[in-house]
Amino acid sequence: MATKQPTRGGQPPFQDTAPSRPTHAATPEPPAAPPLEPAYPAIEPDPPFLIPEPEWPQSPEPPTPEVQADPPATPQEPKLFIVHLTPELAPVAKVGGLADVVFGLAHELQLRGHHVEILLPKYDCLRHDHIWDLHEAYSDLWVPWFNGTVHCTVYFGFVHGRRCFFIEPHSSDNFFNRGGIYGFDDDVLRFAFFSRAAMEFLWQSGKHPDILHCHDWQTALAPVFLYEIYQHLGMTHPRVCFTIHNFKHQGVTGPQLLSATGLNRPEYYAHYDRMRDNFNPHALNLMKAGVVYSNFVTTVSPRHAAEAKDQGQGFGLEPTLHIHHAKYGGVVNGVDYKVWNPEIDPYIPYRYGLDSLDDKYKNKRALRDRLMLADSDKPIIAFIGRLDPQKGLELLRHALFYTLHRRGQFVLLGASANGQINHYFWGLKHQLDDNPDIHIEIGFNEELSHLIYAGADIILVPSRFEPCGLTQLIALRYGTVPVVREVGGLADTVFDRDYSDRPEDERNGYVFKDYDYSGLESALGRAISCYYRHPVEFRELMRNGIRCDFSWNHPGRDYLNIYHYIRDK
Numbered sequence: 001m002a003t004k005q006p007t008r009g010g011q012p013p014f015q016d017t018a019p020s021r022p023t024h025a026a027t028p029e030p031p032a033a034p035p036l037e038p039a040y041p042a043i044e045p046d047p048p049f050l051i052p053e054p055e056w057p058q059s060p061e062p063p064t065p066e067v068q069a070d071p072p073a074t075p076q077e078p079k080l081f082i083v084h085l086t087p088e089l090a091p092v093a094k095v096g097g098l099a100d101v102v103f104g105l106a107h108e109l110q111l112r113g114h115h116v117e118i119l120l121p122k123y124d125c126l127r128h129d130h131i132w133d134l135h136e137a138y139s140d141l142w143v144p145w146f147n148g149t150v151h152c153t154v155y156f157g158f159v160h161g162r163r164c165f166f167i168e169p170h171s172s173d174n175f176f177n178r179g180g181i182y183g184f185d186d187d188v189l190r191f192a193f194f195s196r197a198a199m200e201f202l203w204q205s206g207k208h209p210d211i212l213h214c215h216d217w218q219t220a221l222a223p224v225f226l227y228e229i230y231q232h233l234g235m236t237h238p239r240v241c242f243t244i245h246n247f248k249h250q251g252v253t254g255p256q257l258l259s260a261t262g263l264n265r266p267e268y269y270a271h272y273d274r275m276r277d278n279f280n281p282h283a284l285n286l287m288k289a290g291v292v293y294s295n296f297v298t299t300v301s302p303r304h305a306a307e308a309k310d311q312g313q314g315f316g317l318e319p320t321l322h323i324h325h326a327k328y329g330g331v332v333n334g335v336d337y338k339v340w341n342p343e344i345d346p347y348i349p350y351r352y353g354l355d356s357l358d359d360k361y362k363n364k365r366a367l368r369d370r371l372m373l374a375d376s377d378k379p380i381i382a383f384i385g386r387l388d389p390q391k392g393l394e395l396l397r398h399a400l401f402y403t404l405h406r407r408g409q410f411v412l413l414g415a416s417a418n419g420q421i422n423h424y425f426w427g428l429k430h431q432l433d434d435n436p437d438i439h440i441e442i443g444f445n446e447e448l449s450h451l452i453y454a455g456a457d458i459i460l461v462p463s464r465f466e467p468c469g470l471t472q473l474i475a476l477r478y479g480t481v482p483v484v485r486e487v488g489g490l491a492d493t494v495f496d497r498d499y500s501d502r503p504e505d506e507r508n509g510y511v512f513k514d515y516d517y518s519g520l521e522s523a524l525g526r527a528i529s530c531y532y533r534h535p536v537e538f539r540e541l542m543r544n545g546i547r548c549d550f551s552w553n554h555p556g557r558d559y560l561n562i563y564h565y566i567r568d569k
């Protein structure tokens, strides 16, 4: 049996995980720099709401069972044409939570009667089994790039009812034929190209959305292109909402970007008020550009919005967020309960809900069978996520051994883009291979994740920082009790059973504050004790979680309020 302090495994490669950039900008905040809000021309009357083009057939996929009433489209509210620009979309191109958010939000907006389209790259690794009726929609897109143009084909298809356009460039750079989504030396150029191509597509195809909703640094150049290029060509209608899912990755690059994208004029763009990185005066920062040029900027929880602006979690964008604070806020993500719902989940062998909670334990057995874990009365503690220093890897590793010590079982599902980290967890896996109470699965496996959410008793989210976090929200729906660090969206959504000042029926998990082993043990230890010693109370906690409403209903409303606000301004 492994002991609490392992003797093998070597030094984890993720120990020094302090943000590589200082938390305060080296460049002082300019005293009276006026916000550089794009001076859009006066808002023209809305064009008639664009209904789906008649030639697009309806999605032929079978309807999914309805588990909750769709919110009625409010007749008095103007219907919007909303385009999402995104590098990820679940489940066809998913690396992390951003993919789920675009998938869920787009559907919610559609349910409310708005016309939504999603633009993303046509990666060679798209999951075609989730795309219906894929066909060529636009064959003659020419995108300016350096001193020439790149020919692109645009495909249209439905991803579980969402209308999607996939942009495929034909160039020797093979931007999106790399067998993966991120992790290449030219990532900034790849996504700068995508943003330019998306804007060019909107313009050439005569689409004038009311709202362009961009996600993360990968699409942050779109509002720059809109304001600096396309509005002068007549695209004066769209307003831009920019959502930051993760401040850690900002798309910092050299001035070559400007000649590639046709923006040119380095003396103009490399200005502190526009795109110049707050640390490196010779670099450009795409995320900063997105903040400066968008009409509204959100991150994915109010707590993280404050942490990023005022508490050193903005990875250097703090002064920029201060300058633009009037158009900045946080909206907690939702979960798509048509996908993440144990009552209808096709990936779990036994469906269950509040009234049939016992069937959750059949899934626990199925999970043990599948992962060859010992059959016992022990609780299963799980972690699902990217193996990134953000996720609290030292605490995760500690939790694994602490769980064994406290008579629990541990399941870890994760992967890292960093070879060293993957290697470390492979080492841990080999070290613990014979232990019947541990399973470490390295890789991305959406189907398995459903079974883990359903079969585990406790989900652990020990993040260093967490803009929102979807795993705890999904786990709550599956009656799996979250143990989380009190940070970002985790603090906004999980309320400690013993210490929260919320009413008892709103307490749904365990929370710890300090990023250290004793902090983790205090919360995980209480959760395991409750499981063993107070099973009735533990069950009540599970029920409280299932009763939480983290659907897209509320965030959908919040985003619509933002959209209407920036349209009316």
Ligand SMILES: Nc1ncnc2c1ncn2[C@@H]1O[C@H](COP(=O)(O)OP(=O)(O)O[C@H]2O[C@H](CO)[C@@H](O)[C@H](O)[C@H]2O)[C@@H](O)[C@H]1O
Pocket (backbone or CB within 6 Å): 095, 096, 097, 098, 100, 101, 245, 246, 300, 333, 384, 385, 386, 413, 414, 415, 443, 444, 445, 446, 449, 466, 467, 468, 469, 470, 471, 489
């Ligand atoms: N190996 C694996 N196999 C199968 N499924 C896996 C997996 N690894 C992760 N997942 C799934 O991917 C999603 C991850 O959600 P997170 O909230 O952890 O997102 P992430 O940190 O990537 O994104 C950022 O964006 C999201 C969305 O805004 C924020 O919630 C978050 O705080 C921020 O860091 C979940 O649906 C999870 O089940």
